[in-house]
Amino acid sequence: MDRREFLMSAAATVAAAAFAPSDPDAITRRVARAGGVRVGAGEVAAIRTMTTALGDTASELGGAHARHLVVRYLVDDVGRWLNGTYNEAIGRELVTATAELAHLAGWMARDAGENGVAQRYYLHSYRLANEAGAPEVAATSLRGLADQALDLGCAGAALHFADAADHTGRHLGEPKARAYYATTHARAAAADSDLATARARLSVAEIAMERAVDTPGISWAGHYSPGRWAHEAALVHARMGDMLAAEEHIDQALSLGLDRRRTRAMVLADLGKIRFRRDDVDGAVDAWSEFVVLAEGVHSTRIDRSAADIALRLGSVKGTTAVHVRNLLAHRSPL
Numbered sequence: 001m002d003r004r005e006f007l008m009s010a011a012a013t014v015a016a017a018a019f020a021p022s023d024p025d026a027i028t029r030r031v032a033r034a035g036g037v038r039v040g041a042g043e044v045a046a047i048r049t050m051t052t053a054l055g056d057t058a059s060e061l062g063g064a065h066a067r068h069l070v071v072r073y074l075v076d077d078v079g080r081w082l083n084g085t086y087n088e089a090i091g092r093e094l095v096t097a098t099a100e101l102a103h104l105a106g107w108m109a110r111d112a113g114e115n116g117v118a119q120r121y122y123l124h125s126y127r128l129a130n131e132a133g134a135p136e137v138a139a140t141s142l143r144g145l146a147d148q149a150l151d152l153g154c155a156g157a158a159l160h161f162a163d164a165a166d167h168t169g170r171h172l173g174e175p176k177a178r179a180y181y182a183t184t185h186a187r188a189a190a191a192d193s194d195l196a197t198a199r200a201r202l203s204v205a206e207i208a209m210e211r212a213v214d215t216p217g218i219s220w221a222g223h224y225s226p227g228r229w230a231h232e233a234a235l236v237h238a239r240m241g242d243m244l245a246a247e248e249h250i251d252q253a254l255s256l257g258l259d260r261r262r263t264r265a266m267v268l269a270d271l272g273k274i275r276f277r278r279d280d281v282d283g284a285v286d287a288w289s290e291f292v293v294l295a296e297g298v299h300s301t302r303i304d305r306s307a308a309d310i311a312l313r314l315g316s317v318k319g320t321t322a323v324h325v326r327n328l329l330a331h332r333s334p335l
Contacts, residue, residue, distance in 0.1 A: 033169075230256060
């Protein structure tokens with residue numbers, strides 16, 4: 001899916017379904033028509049365990065790694081349970097857990113370069129979350145669409161989705177969740193040259209993160225760590241032209257710790273780019289040297305794009321280390 005296709009598809013899907021009002025009777029209808037296998041709390045727990053395990057693997061090795069396992073599990077097992085027999089309370093939890101798994105499928109598809117597939121999974125996740133009355137999962141799906149639009153250079157669509165995610169999630173009890181959506185809103189606003197909104201939403205996100213505890217929360221967006229926030233805040237500052245603040249935030253992200261190889265590689269790629277723009281070529285090469293090591297074996301189009309960008313920037317840089325990094329990138333197998 002290219003930029004034009006995304007814009008057309010986003011406009012159609014949003015108008016048709018993405019922001020449809022919630023249907024409080026949807027779960028009741030599911031319960032009434034259910035049949036087949038009996039489903040209980042154990043099946044819901046199984047979905048969440050698999051989502052966590054497969055999500056951790058994707059964060060470490062890239063979305064293209066084992067993506068077929070998520071799809072098969074969603075279709076073969078979870079689909080059968082959705083059509084099974086359960087009471088209303090289990091049905092609500094079952095549909096919410098399915099929405100979480102569908103979001104993961106969308107994230108992995110996007111990281112594998114399948115943007116059209118990713119968009120469909122994100123929208124499916126959003127609809128399921130609305131049906132179950134799960135605003136945090138709904139907001140996270142909208143946030144995924146905003147992040148995808150930013151990657152594709154669709155600033156207007158990104159701002160539309162990011163604003164919707166922010167409004168959907170801004171009253172949630174988990175501070176990390178509120179920071180997650182507000183920071184995405186800030187990134188989209190900065191990309192759309194709305195610097196006032198970018199600064200305002202970034203400030204809101206920073207206050208929320210200061211109120212959050214360091215340990216992972218039990219909510220769907222509780223994984224949003226201070227390190228991840230600092231990285232995204234750096235991207236906002238860079239977009240607004242404040243490279244010093246951007247580098248300071250990325251240094252903060254790295255010092256706080258990033259426990260996933262793919263995530264740390266992306267942060268180092270951005271750190272090198274920021275240093276390069278600040279004419280700190282040696283510092284950029286140092287960051288990219290670490291990136292090359294971490295990116296080995298990670299199957300992700302975002303990592304591939306970073307590698308290609310680094311190789312281009314190093315084309316005119318002299319020095320043994322720069323040449324070594326360039327050679328390693330030249331032999332990297334893209335996704």
